[in-house]
Amino acid sequence: MSRENPDQLSVPPDGKPYHQQPQWRNDFPIDWPQDELVARRDFTKFLVLTSFAFVVGQVWIAFENFARKRRGRPPIRMIAKLAAIPAGGSVTFAYPDAHDDCVLIRTAADRFVAYSQKCTHLSCAVTPQIEKNCLYCPCHHGFFDLATGVPTGGPPRRPLPRITLEIRDGAIYATGVEVRA
């Protein structure tokens, strides 16, 4: 804080310039623009309100966890007919909700894997690269193993949620989401 501030318009009673004034006069200025002190009450109010906000956040998280458990298992839903997917091909689908994009990959004639398409780093859409045996996130060059969904390179640290699959009567069904830590 500069002492000879042009904004300092209040004159001390003895009329002397500010650099000759005691330190407390600079610490507790009368002029509003120089006033930078955070009062103890203001600070206490900030602490109380901030910690209250954290408490509300914890309650909200607990409520969300409870609601998620209550929701139960997602429904079983058909993704595609087996004949529609060639070996080495893939289809995208939404499961369990319309906004949860997933990708189903037929890695071999009898092998299917399906993962959530949201990269575990920042939720970009991952794309399967079957010839390289990986899923690739273009946003930050993240790589996931095609067979297991675990990250093999780039920023992501958690594996992709796996969609459990079931084959019935020549069609492939999604039966659940397996979120792994």
Next chain:
Amino acid sequence: MSVPAQFEFFVDPNRCIGCQSCVAACSECDTHKGTSMIHLQTVNRPISVQTVPVVCMHCDSPTCAEVCPADAIKRTEDGVVQTARKPRCIACNNCVLACPFGVPKMEVEYSLMMKCDMCYDRTSVGSKPMCASVCPSGALYFGTREEIERARPRSAAINSFRFGNQIITTKVNMMVPRDSATQHIDVTAAMHDEAVNPTGMLENVFDEM
């Protein structure tokens, strides 16, 4: 936003007719509705009907802020001394006792010192203060110095007050007769003056009673 520099406040107690308009207008202000920040003082009531409106003079060295132990009274960059800041004011009454003009009021209900802030909500956006906009006799005037000199050719504005050895200069001006050679208004000396009653009119009234 700040009060435009060309607008100044002029108090002319000679013109005050004691109508209480300023008091009523002040208590209409939205920032302190129902409570008037202006003091309409009587002067030597037994022999005179003279009244004096007292608004905050907005000292260059505000004594109220000097004595505030809680650092609650602040002066904005346009020179207006504001009401105590609510989070800091401890309702200690130091400012009420210290102000040489007797302006600050302790609002016990809110534990807050409140005072005339020249209607900061109005003057900072270019309007006139409540009291000056209603005063019918021009005892309270808010405008430019040219306007007041044109309207009151026999008065001069003075903003220097003497209390013992202390001289206080203020943002608000007091009108004094132009031909008087007054440098400061010597408040403490005037307190001990003999009551002046040049016309003797009221003395006759009392004689008849």
